[in-house]
Amino acid sequence: MKTVIKNGHIIxxxxxxxxxxxxxxxxGVIVEIGENLATEGADEVIDADGLLVTPGLIxxxxxxxxxxxxxxxxIITGTRAAAAGGFTSVACMPNTKPVxxxxxxxxxxxxxxxxxxxxxxxxxxxxxxxxxxxSLVEMGDLKxxxxxxxxxxxxxxxxxxxxxxxxxxxxGFSMPIIAHAEDEGIKSGGVMNEGRVATELGLAGNxxxxxxxxxxxxxxxxxxxxxxxxxxxxxxxxxxxxxxxAKARGVxxxxxxxxxxFTLTEEAVRGxxxxxKMGPPLRTADDVAAMKEGLADGTIDAIATDHAPHHIDDxxxxxxxxxxxxxxxxxALPLTLNLVREGVLTMKQAISCLTDRPATALNIPRGTxxxxxxxxxxxxDPDFKWTLDAKTMKTKAxxxxxxxxxxxxxxxxxxxxxxxxxxxxx
Amino acid sequence: xxxxxxxxxxxQQLSKADIELILETAESFKEVNQRDIKKVPTLRGKTIIxxxxxxxxxxxxxxxxAGKRMSADTINISASGSSVTKGETLEDTAKNIxxxxxxxxxxxxxxxxxxxxxxxxxxxxxxxxxxxxxxxxPSQALxxxxxxxxxxxxxxxxxxxxxxxxxxxxxxxxxxxxxxTMGATVRLAGPATxxxxxxxxxxxxxxxDINEAIKDADVVIMLRIQLEREGGNTLIPTLRxxxxxxxxxxxxxxxxxxxxxxxxxxxxxxGVEISSYVADGVxxxxxDQVENGVAVRMALLYLLAGGSDEE
Numbered sequence: 079m080k081t082v083i084k085n086g087h088i089i090x091x092x093x094x095x096x097x098x099x100x101x102x103x104x105x106g107v108i109v110e111i112g113e114n115l116a117t118e119g120a121d122e123v124i125d126a127d128g129l130l131v132t133p134g135l136i137x138x139x140x141x142x143x144x145x146x147x148x149x150x151x152x153i154i155t156g157t158r159a160a161a162a163g164g165f166t167s168v169a170c171m172p173n174t175k176p177v178x179x180x181x182x183x184x185x186x187x188x189x190x191x192x193x194x195x196x197x198x199x200x201x202x203x204x205x206x207x208x209x210x211x212x213s214l215v216e217m218g219d220l221k222x223x224x225x226x227x228x229x230x231x232x233x234x235x236x237x238x239x240x241x242x243x244x245x246x247x248x249x250g251f252s253m254p255i256i257a258h259a260e261d262e263g264i265k266s267g268g269v270m271n272e273g274r275v276a277t278e279l280g281l282a283g284n285x286x287x288x289x290x291x292x293x294x295x296x297x298x299x300x301x302x303x304x305x306x307x308x309x310x311x312x313x314x315x316x317x318x319x320x321x322x323x324a325k326a327r328g329v330x331x332x333x334x335x336x337x338x339x340f341t342l343t344e345e346a347v348r349g350x351x352x353x354x355k356m357g358p359p360l361r362t363a364d365d366v367a368a369m370k371e372g373l374a375d376g377t378i379d380a381i382a383t384d385h386a387p388h389h390i391d392d393x394x395x396x397x398x399x400x401x402x403x404x405x406x407x408x409x410a411l412p413l414t415l416n417l418v419r420e421g422v423l424t425m426k427q428a429i430s431c432l433t434d435r436p437a438t439a440l441n442i443p444r445g446t447x448x449x450x451x452x453x454x455x456x457x458x459d460p461d462f463k464w465t466l467d468a469k470t471m472k473t474k475a476x477x478x479x480x481x482x483x484x485x486x487x488x489x490x491x492x493x494x495x496x497x498x499x500x501x502x503x504x
Numbered sequence: 505x506x507x508x509x510x511x512x513x514x515x516q517q518l519s520k521a522d523i524e525l526i527l528e529t530a531e532s533f534k535e536v537n538q539r540d541i542k543k544v545p546t547l548r549g550k551t552i553i554x555x556x557x558x559x560x561x562x563x564x565x566x567x568x569x570a571g572k573r574m575s576a577d578t579i580n581i582s583a584s585g586s587s588v589t590k591g592e593t594l595e596d597t598a599k600n601i602x603x604x605x606x607x608x609x610x611x612x613x614x615x616x617x618x619x620x621x622x623x624x625x626x627x628x629x630x631x632x633x634x635x636x637x638x639x640x641x642p643s644q645a646l647x648x649x650x651x652x653x654x655x656x657x658x659x660x661x662x663x664x665x666x667x668x669x670x671x672x673x674x675x676x677x678x679x680x681x682x683x684x685t686m687g688a689t690v691r692l693a694g695p696a697t698x699x700x701x702x703x704x705x706x707x708x709x710x711x712x713d714i715n716e717a718i719k720d721a722d723v724v725i726m727l728r729i730q731l732e733r734e735g736g737n738t739l740i741p742t743l744r745x746x747x748x749x750x751x752x753x754x755x756x757x758x759x760x761x762x763x764x765x766x767x768x769x770x771x772x773x774x775g776v777e778i779s780s781y782v783a784d785g786v787x788x789x790x791x792d793q794v795e796n797g798v799a800v801r802m803a804l805l806y807l808l809a810g811g812s813d814e815e
Contacts, residue, residue, distance in 0.1 A: 272701055273701050273702045274701070274702030274703075274705045274706070275702075276700075276701075276702075277671075277700040277701060277702045277703050277706070278516075278677075278702075278706065279616055279617065279639060280616035280617075280636070280637045280638035280639030280640065280674060280677065281616050281617070281637070281638070281639075282638075283700075283701065285701075349620065349624075350616070350617030350620050350621060391593075394593065394595060395593060395594065396594060396613070396615035396617065396618050396621065397615060397616065397617045397621075398615040398616070398617075398637070399615065
């Protein structure tokens with residue numbers, strides 16, 4: 079099986095390619111990139127004129143809810159949503175039921191994704207057994223099973239010594255620790271950002287310092303141990319500053335921001351919109367500006383969605399008790415491209431935040447179009463205009479604050495190992 | 505002038521004209537409450553449901569009397585907990601009540617935003633917020649305004665000090681919005697742990713020394729401190745110390761204008777946020793507030809369910 083993608087604008091930040099080239103795939107592997115390549119003998123020729131051709135997008139923070147919460151999402155629907163959003167690989171968080179702290183679940187996820195899924199699934203396991211914050215999981219064995227990193231996602235590892243030992247031990251296996259940094263004590267039951275809007279709405283506030291103080295601790299532990307730390311979904315200006323400073327000092331830290339944290343502010347919560355409720359909460363306009371500055375100067379490595387599908391029954395309740403999170407796989411690309419249109423990022427930088435940089439952060443062997451690599455490829459029309467209708471999303475869930483938004487830019491064709499996983503109807 | 509709102513969720517959404525209309529309407533109902541036969545047929549055939557997810561004696565009784573004195577059929581439902589603990593969702597409960605053709609649902613709920621949630625989902629019934637979380641308690645603010653207006657002849661230009669746990673007070677927020685709309689100056693005071701971030705952006709002057717807030721005030725409103733605040737959390741060390749620094753007493757009340765009035769939404773914690781000498785002193789108008797509460801709630805029910813076409 080040979081496929082030639084003709085006339086596309088290839089952007090591959092991993093090898094600094096940004097121009098009009100053709101690309102040849104044979105047996106699911108990229109074999110050649112060049113100008114005016116011959117199409118003889120090709121089983122398929124794809125005309126990518128007017129489209130960007132990029133490495134398959136990578137989302138290093140999703141919740142697939144499988145096993146345990148299949149009524150919210152499962153590996154089939156979640157990876158279908160990924161493909162529709164242009165993603166060929168996702169790293170999935172371990173807060174399943176039971177939690178992913180063992181290789182049986184790692185195998186289950188990878189196998190189900192390979193057999194029935196529309197994207198590669200790279201499982202992240204918990205740091206501690208049962209996500210209880212006390213004893214370490216079998217990190218070496220889990221790495222052999224296919225786990226790419228460790229996170230007690232959704233929960234902070236409260237005990238600094240446990241986190242320190244986790245970093246040391248994981249570091250010995252060249253595995254990153256992925257931190258959900260939020261001090262539960264300082265958060266103190268807050269359900270949105272602390273400040274004027276929370277005060278007006280009468281909702282308990284979660285101040286920026288709950289995140290930033292924990293990030294400071296985690297960065298110092300990474301400095302002490304020499305381990306690799308990846309900080310999840312950062313949301314405050316102070317967090318960006320701390321990571322910028324730590325990187326300058328040589329700490330092996332990376333971080334991600336979600337599209338909603340660089341697009342929306344706490345104002346979105348007005349009217350008690352449960353789809354604007356998430357952890358960490360939406361912050362202020364100044365924090366949004368800091369996210370953009372962090373992306374522009376490279377402090378922020380990756381754009382990741384924190385795709386958090388919930389059933390309507392988990393959301394359609396009083397704000398205080400509504401579940402945290404929103405779905406993001408199908409809206410991440412146009413929201414990221416907004417940053418290019420605003421002049422925050424170049425197109426190459428934007429693609430890099432969705433391909434090689436997240437791959438590097440979590441050691442994912444994808445995110446490049448180098449010859450010999452797996453043909454995970456996304457064809458993007460950056461000018462495609464569409465309106466999001468939550469009811470037509472591929473995910474099982476409908477919890478998005480972007481329903482009805484006019485969006486620009488979309489994946490037109492997504493390809494995993496040379497096989498099409500999504501093609502947009504026009 | 506017609507009343508344009510279908511629901512009463514908060515005073516933040518009420519204009520000066522709205523508030524004036526409510527207060528004028530309430531004044532006309534006050535006379536009914538002083539009659540020997542305290543009943544008018546104004547809302548005959550209308551159904552009012554008091555849906556209370558949180559304990560309340562005063563507010564529920566006040567709304568119930570307001571409905572009954574206007575000949576409405578008033579039913580009380582005491583529910584407990586949120587959707588999650590209760591089993592039936594708030595939406596299902598409310599839609600069932602609406603299906604029984606309730607004209608007005610008066611709701612109290614511990615979650616901020618619950619009345620908003622209801623108002624967005626009901627197609628026929630009106631919703632009156634009888635207190636939601638730390639958000640709003642509009643009928644309390646309106647009865648406060650009516651009481652101030654009666655005693656001071658006006659609201660505009662007055663200085664009103666509100667003292668207590670501002671962060672967790674729906675009364676403080678509703679009072680603040682309504683008083684600002686009517687042109688009063690509002691001072692909020694309490695221990696720093698009880699002052700919510702950003703409150704000054706809503707137009708309040710903020711103090712941690714209550715003497716400064718009381719100085720030259722025309723009105724002093726003391727908020728109830730929840731006794732369970734002591735111990736188990738870090739907002740205040742003890743009720744004893746709270747009383748020492750944040751209670752209204754015979755000394756600090758002298759800082760206010762000589763003719764200042766003292767108010768409290770009740771129930772009182774005598775010796776905690778207010779000394780008995782002040783609570784029972786000549787400046788207190790606390791029972792006037794209670795009386796005005798019935799009239800204000802009659803006005804709200806009338807404006808939502810009465811309909812000008814019938815009268």
